[in-house]
Amino acid sequence: MTTLYRKLTAVDRRVSRRLRLETQSGGRWIAAVIFAHSGDTILWTVGTIVVLVSGGAIWRYRAAVILVGLIVQTVAVPLLKLTVRRKRPAGTWGGVYRRFDPHSFPSGHAARAGMLAIVTWLTGPVWLAVLVLAWAPVVATARIATGVHYFSDVIAGLALGITIGVAVVLAEPRLSELLLQLLSF
Secondary structure: OHHHHHHHHHHHHHHHHHHOOOOOOOHHHHHHHHHHHOOOHHHHHHHHHHHHHHOOHHHHHHHHHHHHHHHHHHHHHHHHHHHHOOEOOOOOOOHHHHHHOOEOOOOHHHHHHHHHHHHHHHHOOHHHHHHHHHHHHHHHHHHHHOOOOOHHHHHHHHHHHHHHHHHHHHHHHHHHHHHHHHOOO
16 A cells, blocks of 8 residues: 555646646736636635625526635535645745645645536536636646645645535535525525
8 A cells, every 4th residue: 555655646736747837937927827816715705705795596596606615615624634734835925825725635725626617517507617627637737737736735626616516506405595595695
């Protein structure tokens, strides 16, 4: 088992090194940083609440499902990170992440992106689902490219997010109804 673990770890580090950008400047770096931050919790939470408050019935429904997914993901990821306690890859970029969230497994950004991709795919509209399905792996890759995650961190994050997304949509009628009642909408 230790030999298999060592082999998997070696592959993980090799793939991560290949996806990591060597220089922290230029157009590719700027794009990676923008995509890496596009999965930030605060952006999605505020945007979701805005839609929940101001959207029509179908958009409020979708926002309620997403908000429940965000809540579940925001609880699940730190619990897993505290259990696994894998240190982030060495590097200088992402000081806020490194200081306040020193553990990398699983990637919360990848989990969020995976959850959002599945929820939009399952609840629509199609045009949004296509955009989010294309965006999610880019966010995950950007997290590796900027050096704050290993390949296995984002794979585990995406898998966790997909699982949370499916679970939230399956439990949705009860959860979003409860959430809407709690928020008095």
